[in-house]
Amino acid sequence: MKVTWNWLNEFVDLDGLALEDLEHRLASQGLHIEEVFCPSDRIKEVYIGYITRVEKHPDADRLQVCHVDMGEKGTLQIVTAAPNVREKAFVPVAVEGAVLHSGMVIKKAKLRGVESRGMFCSLEELGLEEHSEGIFLMEESPEPVRGAPALPYFGLDDTVIDFEITSNRPDCLSVRGIAREVAMAAGRPLKTPPLQIRESNTAVTDKIGVEVKDSAKCLRYTARVIQGVSVKESPLLVRCRLALVGLRCINNIVDATNYVMWEYGLPLHAFDRSGVSGGKIVVRKASAGEGFDTLAGEHLQLTDEDLLIADTKRGIALAGVIGGENSEITPETKDVVLEAALFDPVSIRMTAKRHNQKTDSSYRFERGMDFEAVETSSQRAASLIALWGGGELCRGMVDEKSTSFEPRRALSLRVSQIPRHLGISLSQDEVSLLFQKLDYDIIEEREGLISLSVPSGRFWDISREIDLIEEIARFYGYDKIPESLPLLKMRKGKSDKRTLFYREIEMILLANGFYECYLYPFISEELMKKIGYEPGDRPRVVNPLNRDMEYMNPEPLLGLVKAAETNLKRGAGAVRLYEWGKSYPSFEGEAETLSFLCAGFEPKTVYSPGHELGYFDAKTIIEGLLEKAGCREAERRESRRPVWAPQSGFVYMVNGKEALEIGMLRKDLADIFDIRQEVWGGYARTAALAERFQPGRSFVPFSPFPPVYFDLAFVVDSSLPAGELESEIVEQGGALLEECRLFDRYEGDRLPSDKKSLAFSLTFRSQERTLTEKEIDGIIQKIVARMKKVFHAELR
Amino acid sequence: MKETEKIGPLLQAFHKECDAAASPGEWNDVRVKYLGRKSVIMEMMKLLKTLSPEDKKTLGKEVNKAKAEMERALEEKKRAVESCKGQIAVDWTLPARGVLPAKVHPLTTVRRQMEDIFIRMGFDIRQGPDMETEWHCFDALNIPETHPARDEQDTFYLNREKMVLRTHTSPVQIRTMLEEKPPIYMIAPGRVYRNDVPDASHSPVFHQVEALAVDENITFGDLKGVIYAFLSELFGSGVKTRFDNSFFPFTEPSAEVYMSCFCGGKGCSVCKGSGWLEIGGAGMVDPEVFRAVGIDPEKYTGFAFGFGLERMAMLMYGVPDIRYFYENDLRMLTTM
């Protein structure tokens, strides 16, 4: 909400005050300044000049050479292309070094060989119009002072202040409302600009009738009539002021309604009287399917929930939202009907939403307008229309009010509630005085209880005792309320097993060089389909920012792949990434998910030859997670998840649930991200794993006796998984076998091509005694025999 | 006898030099000097042959004793001055063999710092779903469909009736108050969504950390006190707070919370010259919210406040653009 300093000054005496003095105090009251703008900071060196002579340019038909009297500043020769330039005209002149609204700097120039030392300005160059035709010619009386600064002539010697208004403060969507806050902040009284109203003898009731058929949605409807107006441009200073606060000028009639809306908040509407059939306004619900053409040229199909301003035949305005084409003010309009009304906020909001007609008017009405401002605004606008458009104002105002609506809400405040909510104690007298300063009427006071009535402008915001308490806090000053700390009663503590588990898992990831990422949990329909998911009724954003952010991602791994792509493209050799996120396979299936991946070439170092990241790097994480969750024996099955390349995916079952997964990203999916390397990754369903996690640890007795070591190398079929051999050895080794570790694997020239050698280092130890070679020999022979029988394994 | 008198001072000198030896080279010098072929001890050994049996016995005993003492001392010293194998070949500037662990994301670091402070103050961590019902996200928080505030959150709507991506973590308040009885002291850190076009300070996905306290006798003063306690723990006790009136449908009175800028109030580019940094919203729980979850507003009061995680991280770590957090460039993740 933009207001200007001078406009504000018409409602509260700002003499001797500076904006900087008020800014902090206003902010603490809830009025934040978003921006302050002084036209004079932007537009510089523009003065009033008088064109004494205009000559044709010797070499250009479209150009004219003007001699300009700049008073004390001497005379200037200026070449212009403006078609409306003429002798004996006062004009704003941007002299050498001047800066215009657009930022353009004026320099001495030669136009087709003729020197030009400045430029005549239009309203566009002064930032007062979007597009101007020709230069601005000033009024000749009173005669402007030649050489004087031009900005004051346009009311540009002002400051524009843009306030941020929260949705609970519709009263501050007006100059007067802001002035009230300023008055409070500065301790100054409010002023009311004089309302000169001169009415004719024609009674308004002879010219217009009003019938309100729905007083629940229309709380008050007033009409005035101004006859014989001429529709034209508004006075210059009005147009400039409206432009400064960001309103577009239409004509003097519409500008008057906008001007008053800005002053008092209430949106007004002006109808062409000739468009009101039967001379009667009927405020009624639309009938279902009733058509209505807005003045913006849209055709709407109304419902019986919409409130319509109609005449005896048809709708002429969608109440509080937008006017109709059929009754719009046009240059031919002679008689004007001025509407000032109050509509139910919810009804206006729903209508504007239903028909997608969010207008300045609906914005205000849906926040709630001031019942008492209806009359003031009507008077003010009617007098301005008569003043700017000529014409005569009919006597009186048609005023239809709801009988059940009480604009001054009565509330009571228990003084004891103030310390309960705010932690400060105020005396009843202080509280009562504060509300009087804020224009509340005290109805009654008893010990500890104040009954009061709320100003009509705050009706929609202040409806409960707690709202009164906020008013107290607001004006007492939040900053003056002393800090304290709650007296916390000790409660039963809950241990947070999950957080502990997460940190354990995180150690594995970090120790193995995996960096944490934060991802957007979205995926495009295209990618979903490429993976092999039918979008169906999977969770989808119906108003996404873009196509890539349409679906909730059932495969967070793809988000990591995107991060991998970014890094690989930016020159990273190898990437190891993880995310604590969620997967969203369905509305019911939102589940915390840890995803991780690795890809690329781990570069060679002094100590290692480097390697392509792959399955075994990903498996490190899986094994670590199984270990931490205490489920090393989890059953491993093939995974059918469609992101994995065929036969590469495995899922680990914990407590019957799919807890962990590992696999290689399908090559065609990697291609989408331009990743040529293998991408290995996995998931952990953290909830399933955390269930098994035991933060406690238990002591396992260890033997005081020395170990016996024995190495065994077997030659087996190349296709035999080492793990199968190992578990058989462990089985056969029995209780005395403490550890069995695969330490070498060989395939090559020294063996048949379909064979490989696997070498294990075995550690035997007894809990009770020192083992003898003989005991071990027996076990070794048993193992060797068993391996030969089961796997046809030969000792090497 | 003259020779025996020499042994005491000799040993003394030996021990002094032996103790001072600090490298294998120096150690060897001492060994050669005192036990080498031309050493005093060796000279004496040679001399023994020329002596009478009695003198030979006396001196021999002393010399052997001294020699044994030197040998023992040298042997002990030998291990002390021993350096690494192939000491000349080692290039001390080569990298270490081990690899440094990776790092968590900066947002995680900030979140944990914040969580830890609140946990120490007695708050519990609570969580809720990202895909939320409109009732939990809006209606229960006194943001009915009929109020303009409903439009101010730039909501992402889902393809199921009355479901949205939560626009704030406040629905976790609602869920907690429905499940637990006061006193409630909880924080809800989590991911939230707004239909904002990304720019340097906006991201359609971001995080909030929200706190809620519901108890008998909770006041606005407590709200201010807890926020100060939190901020001073995070930023140091020199931090100042400022509370301006504001509007949130779920709190009354409501406040915008500011913290003094790191420039000390002089004004800088971070605070745009104001000396203050806007860091979040706060207020006393609105009685309508209590009514929606069945808590008696005549018995209990409460406060709630919320901070943006990204905003905090940007201030704390000097990250200039919120989008960096979601780009996951390893150059940022590894260096910061």
Ligand SMILES: [Zn+2]
């Ligand atoms: Zn600063």
